[in-house]
Amino acid sequence: MMKVLNTDVVIIGSGLAALYAAVRLSGKKRVVLLTKSKWQSSNSYLAQGGIAAAYDQSDDWHVQLEDALKAGRYHNNVRETSFMIKESKHTIDRLIQMGMTFDRNEDGSIALAREGGHSAARILHAGGDATGRELTKFIKSQLDQHVHIDEYTQACDLIVKDNRCAGVWAKDENGEKVAYLAQDTVIATGGCGHIYAPTTADPAVTGDGLAIAYRAGAALSDMEFVQFHPTLLIKDGKVYGLVSEAVRGEGAKLINQDGRRLLAGKHPLEDLAPRDVVTRVLFKAQKTGLASQVYLDISMIDQFSGHFPTISRLCREAGIDLSKGRIPVSPGAHFMMGGIAAGHDGATTLPGLYAIGEAACTGVHGANRIASHSLLEAITYASTMAESILTEKKSPVNGHAPAVTPAHLHLPAKEQIQRMMFGNVGIWRTKESLLRAIDWCESWGIDFNGARNLDLSKDEAERLNMLTVAWLIASSALERTESRGGHTRIDFPGEAERWRQKSIIREVNQLEHY
Numbered sequence: 001m002m003k004v005l006n007t008d009v010v011i012i013g014s015g016l017a018a019l020y021a022a023v024r025l026s027g028k029k030r031v032v033l034l035t036k037s038k039w040q041s042s043n044s045y046l047a048q049g050g051i052a053a054a055y056d057q058s059d060d061w062h063v064q065l066e067d068a069l070k071a072g073r074y075h076n077n078v079r080e081t082s083f084m085i086k087e088s089k090h091t092i093d094r095l096i097q098m099g100m101t102f103d104r105n106e107d108g109s110i111a112l113a114r115e116g117g118h119s120a121a122r123i124l125h126a127g128g129d130a131t132g133r134e135l136t137k138f139i140k141s142q143l144d145q146h147v148h149i150d151e152y153t154q155a156c157d158l159i160v161k162d163n164r165c166a167g168v169w170a171k172d173e174n175g176e177k178v179a180y181l182a183q184d185t186v187i188a189t190g191g192c193g194h195i196y197a198p199t200t201a202d203p204a205v206t207g208d209g210l211a212i213a214y215r216a217g218a219a220l221s222d223m224e225f226v227q228f229h230p231t232l233l234i235k236d237g238k239v240y241g242l243v244s245e246a247v248r249g250e251g252a253k254l255i256n257q258d259g260r261r262l263l264a265g266k267h268p269l270e271d272l273a274p275r276d277v278v279t280r281v282l283f284k285a286q287k288t289g290l291a292s293q294v295y296l297d298i299s300m301i302d303q304f305s306g307h308f309p310t311i312s313r314l315c316r317e318a319g320i321d322l323s324k325g326r327i328p329v330s331p332g333a334h335f336m337m338g339g340i341a342a343g344h345d346g347a348t349t350l351p352g353l354y355a356i357g358e359a360a361c362t363g364v365h366g367a368n369r370i371a372s373h374s375l376l377e378a379i380t381y382a383s384t385m386a387e388s389i390l391t392e393k394k395s396p397v398n399g400h401a402p403a404v405t406p407a408h409l410h411l412p413a414k415e416q417i418q419r420m421m422f423g424n425v426g427i428w429r430t431k432e433s434l435l436r437a438i439d440w441c442e443s444w445g446i447d448f449n450g451a452r453n454l455d456l457s458k459d460e461a462e463r464l465n466m467l468t469v470a471w472l473i474a475s476s477a478l479e480r481t482e483s484r485g486g487h488t489r490i491d492f493p494g495e496a497e498r499w500r501q502k503s504i505i506r507e508v509n510q511l512e513h514y
């Protein structure tokens with residue numbers, strides 16, 4: 001027997017977008033959050049870099065917009081990108097009014113830092129390099145006590161009734177099935193970093209929201225645009241975490257084993273070029289033997305540990321002696337620009353279903369996200385969505401939980417998917433590597449368009465979702481015969497005019513270009 005719970009809004013996920021939406025809705029709607037792990041398991045919580053806003057009087061939001069469009073290789077939805085950036089100062093001020101504390105200079109003014117792609121110092125941080133943790137903890141502290149967070153509860157598939165999303169069926173911490181019936185269902189599950197290794201993502205970030213939305217019939221967009229961050233702390237093959245761009249914002253330089261600077265002359269912003277540029281330069285240096293090891297030279301930064309406590313801890317864990325002034329780094333998967341196609345208010349193509357945060361594709365990041373726009377996006381669109389939910393009239397949900405058809409699937413191990421994706425659908429892609437990846441995904445005999453209502457274990461469900469998203473990324477990347485932002489085709493170098501402002505849209509049994 002399946003347990004059935006009725007609520008107004010069910011939010012899947014527990015990162016910044018999910019928590020902020022819950023704060024905005026609580027007291028006015030019955031809200032339940034469900035998350036497959038503990039609530040802190042999100043990329044928001046791990047975010048070191050901060051939140052960008054043209055906060056200084058000498059700065060201008062139009063300049064921030066131009067920086068974001070340039071970094072996004074003009075693939076952005078300009079209207080939404082302008083909206084988010086124009087609002088950003090107000091977004092920050094509202095957080096400060098709520099009681100959020102950002103790092104300040106000695107004179108009491110807000111401290112503003114540089115990060116990749118930005119032509120001015122406009123990144124706010126909290127706790128040095130622990131902005132995500134400080135912000136999510138603060139927003140969670142604002143939650144109404146009536147909001148439930150059901151931890152260790154995994155969303156398995158959406159409940160669709162009469163072409164409308166009517167909730168989600170999930171497995172609770174005991175593995176029991178629960179149907180959450182809701183007027184509005186929100187996917188805020190983040191991206192899909194863990195379908196790659198190495199990655200900066202939390203292990204819980206396996207693309208579940210993207211896969212369940214796709215299976216339910218919602219449109220996905222821009223799945224080929226995956227961002228690889230240039231500087232993961234990797235030692236002896238083990239990933240210890242991210243080394244924030246803010247370190248380069250303080251002057252650090254990328255060098256090879258002989259101390260040769262790798263970004264000099266490669267871009268006007270050199271080491272602070274947008275992420276896709278820096279990643280490609282490092283990857284090429286590694287592939288061609290110019291760099292047997294890439295390092296961040298941090299010797300010029302005073303009081304590194306005080307400034308970057310999280311990174312210093314990661315270095316201690318990796319046995320790196322910071323007094324030597326070098327941190328070993330290498331690129332890895334970081335962020336998904338694509339996702340569930342969502343409008344200004346988070347609405348998707350499936351009525352009753354919303355998507356916000358990294359799981360959504362509103363177009364604000366284009367083909368390559370500029371630094372510190374992910375926390376900003378999370379808050380901005382959690383707000384517009386909450387506003388929309390609060391102002392629309394909804395009829396009550398009286399659906400029944402669906403019958404579940406048992407099925408057994410033969411699925412690859414997570415490590416197999418991660419290795420296959422980094423090797424074939426990673427920083428450099430070719431027609432051959434992408435066809436290899438698609439064949440491999442399809443060799444498991446799963447109908448990605450038809451697999452639904454499956455009675456899988458939590459682990460199997462996660463691997464099905466990872467494989468589905470891997471297949472969606474590889475097949476979208478094959479379609480896009482150009483290189484733009486995070487998507488680099490060795491066989492199609494350079495941007496092609498015919499692909500400018502064109503998106504690849506994926507819907508069950510459909511593949512369209514817009």
Ligand code: SIN
Nearest residue numbers: 048049244245371372
């Ligand atoms: C970083 O701190 O380098 C990452 C921040 C971001 O993802 O924008």
